[in-house]
Amino acid sequence: MGFLDTILGRTKPVQPLLDDLFQLPTAAITLQAAMGLVPTGTGSVCFRAAEGRAFSDIEKDVRELLGMGEDAAPVELSRDSYGYTWLVSKQSPDKFEALVTDLHAVNSSLVDGGFGPQLLCTLVSLADDAGHRVGIVYLYKRGTFYPFAPMPGERRDSALELQVRGAVGADLKIEPDLGRWFPVWGAPGL
Amino acid sequence: MAKTRYAPDRGLTARMGLTMFLMGLVFVAFIIILVYVLSAFGVGSGAIVFFAVALGLAMTIGSFFYSDKIALSAARAVEVGPQDGPQAAKLHGIVDRLCALADMPKPRVAMARSPMPNAFATGRNANKAVLCVTTSLMDGRLDDDELEGVIAHEMSHVAHKDVAVMTIASFLGIIAGLLVRFAFYGELFGGGGGRGGNNNNNGGGAIVMLVMLGVGIVVYAVSFLLIRLLSRYRELAADRAGALLTGQPSKLASALTKVSGDIARIPQKDLRQAAPLNAFFFAPALQGTGARIANLFSTHPSLERRLQQLSEISAQLSR
Numbered sequence: 001m002g003f004l005d006t007i008l009g010r011t012k013p014v015q016p017l018l019d020d021l022f023q024l025p026t027a028a029i030t031l032q033a034a035m036g037l038v039p040t041g042t043g044s045v046c047f048r049a050a051e052g053r054a055f056s057d058i059e060k061d062v063r064e065l066l067g068m069g070e071d072a073a074p075v076e077l078s079r080d081s082y083g084y085t086w087l088v089s090k091q092s093p094d095k096f097e098a099l100v101t102d103l104h105a106v107n108s109s110l111v112d113g114g115f116g117p118q119l120l121c122t123l124v125s126l127a128d129d130a131g132h133r134v135g136i137v138y139l140y141k142r143g144t145f146y147p148f149a150p151m152p153g154e155r156r157d158s159a160l161e162l163q164v165r166g167a168v169g170a171d172l173k174i175e176p177d178l179g180r181w182f183p184v185w186g187a188p189g190l
Numbered sequence: 191m192a193k194t195r196y197a198p199d200r201g202l203t204a205r206m207g208l209t210m211f212l213m214g215l216v217f218v219a220f221i222i223i224l225v226y227v228l229s230a231f232g233v234g235s236g237a238i239v240f241f242a243v244a245l246g247l248a249m250t251i252g253s254f255f256y257s258d259k260i261a262l263s264a265a266r267a268v269e270v271g272p273q274d275g276p277q278a279a280k281l282h283g284i285v286d287r288l289c290a291l292a293d294m295p296k297p298r299v300a301m302a303r304s305p306m307p308n309a310f311a312t313g314r315n316a317n318k319a320v321l322c323v324t325t326s327l328m329d330g331r332l333d334d335d336e337l338e339g340v341i342a343h344e345m346s347h348v349a350h351k352d353v354a355v356m357t358i359a360s361f362l363g364i365i366a367g368l369l370v371r372f373a374f375y376g377e378l379f380g381g382g383g384g385r386g387g388n389n390n391n392n393g394g395g396a397i398v399m400l401v402m403l404g405v406g407i408v409v410y411a412v413s414f415l416l417i418r419l420l421s422r423y424r425e426l427a428a429d430r431a432g433a434l435l436t437g438q439p440s441k442l443a444s445a446l447t448k449v450s451g452d453i454a455r456i457p458q459k460d461l462r463q464a465a466p467l468n469a470f471f472f473a474p475a476l477q478g479t480g481a482r483i484a485n486l487f488s489t490h491p492s493l494e495r496r497l498q499q500l501s502e503i504s505a506q507l508s509r
Binding site for chain 2: 005006007008009010011012013014048049050051052053054055081082083084115117118120121139141142154177179180182183185
């Protein structure tokens with residue numbers, strides 16, 4: 001925010017950065033090779049629904065859009081306890097790129113409808129044979145990724161998260177400020 | 191090119207800019223009159239002016255750098271982490287998400303035990319910011335979306351650097367107030383502030399004191415009104431930014447009606463205790479009843495004005 005914006009009490013809603021999302025497929029391959037983490041096929045987009053007809057129309061369009069086509073995957077809509085909406089797409093685990101394309105379609109629809117600032121994050125989940133689960137979270141407003149590994153009782157497996165950061169540091173733009181690795185408890189698919 | 195639904199409010203921006211311009215104008219006029227008066231009657235009172243400006247500067251800088259500590263201790267608030275109970279966890283969850291949505295650093299989070307449902311944000315910049323809510327704001331009378339609206343309003347204050355802006359804006363008022371006080375006491379003790387240098391001009395010293403008293407009072411009154419006006423505009427700006435951030439202007443509006451309604455029923459003792467923090471609160475703890483005159487002196491816009499703006503934003507979002 002510039003000096004003038006401060007003086008005049010203005011904030012412009014922050015527009016999301018979208019294209020970095022396509023770094024995910026490469027990172028998934030790296031994670032599988034390095035740590036045995038495989039995509040579960042579940043991915044979700046989290047946004048803060050705005051009130052009013054315009055937004056609910058777009059929401060409906062997005063669901064219809066994802067429900068069509070050859071690679072059509074089941075789409076679920078869920079609302080978390082903080083009032084955010086999660087649009088969950090379930091592809092088969094081997095179609096990771098199709099999943100990322102689906103997620104990107106959601107973003108584009110919201111941005112085209114003028115609701116880009118409402119996008120919070122995108123999350124794809126991965127799991128290994130030992131039952132560890134990690135979500136790779138994409139922060140739209142910063143265009144960066146970070147890992148999130150929840151454990152029972154609202155605790156985080158920080159060691160695993162840091163391990164993931166080390167493994168995919170070359171493929172993904174990892175959020176450098178650890179203070180912004182905010183937890184997404186109860187995210188669908190984790 | 192995607193369209194934007196977040197049109198800026200140029201009217202509000204213009205009014206706020208004009209208010210600040212007037213403040214600057216009053217300040218410059220104040221200095222010019224002082225210099226003129228002092229040079230016309232000899233510099234005997236220069237020490238007093240210098241002292242008032244120095245003390246005012248010290249107070250402003252002090253409140254600027256310690257705003258977070260002062261406000262927190264005045265509200266008897268304690269900082270909480272995400273693990274300190276379910277209410278704190280919920281608060282942190284809301285703040286986390288709003289920070290990610292607005293792309294701003296996370297402020298510290300504090301809670302204060304108080305029967306008044308309220309919230310404030312303080313700290314001189316985004317990295318030093320503290321967001322504080324009272325326990326009764328979280329006891330369930332607001333639903334989660336309304337609570338989020340209140341917190342988004344406070345985070346907008348942080349984003350707009352309102353503590354810094356209001357502190358600097360208050361500087362003029364503080365100096366004028368100090369000058370009035372010094373001039374008054376100077377007059378009372380008959381010295382006119384002049385020792386040594388202007389003894390040959392005792393009558394002039396008294397006139398200088400009187401003029402300074404008069405100028406000080408006028409400047410103090412004008413800057414007081416301008417600061418209040420600016421504060422009301424900053425509140426409207428924060429309402430606006432907060433509502434756009436969550437996309438739920440109506441939720442903020444309903445939170446406002448609930449919180450303002452509750453505050454009218456608070457016992458007097460707590461009201462007085464809360465008075466020094468008024469400018470930073472979400473809804474003012476002290477509220478004049480109804481009249482337009484009361485609005486002129488108020489740090490917050492009237493409920494009607496705030497609700498009206500929020501319903502305009504709501505209409506904008508549904509278009």
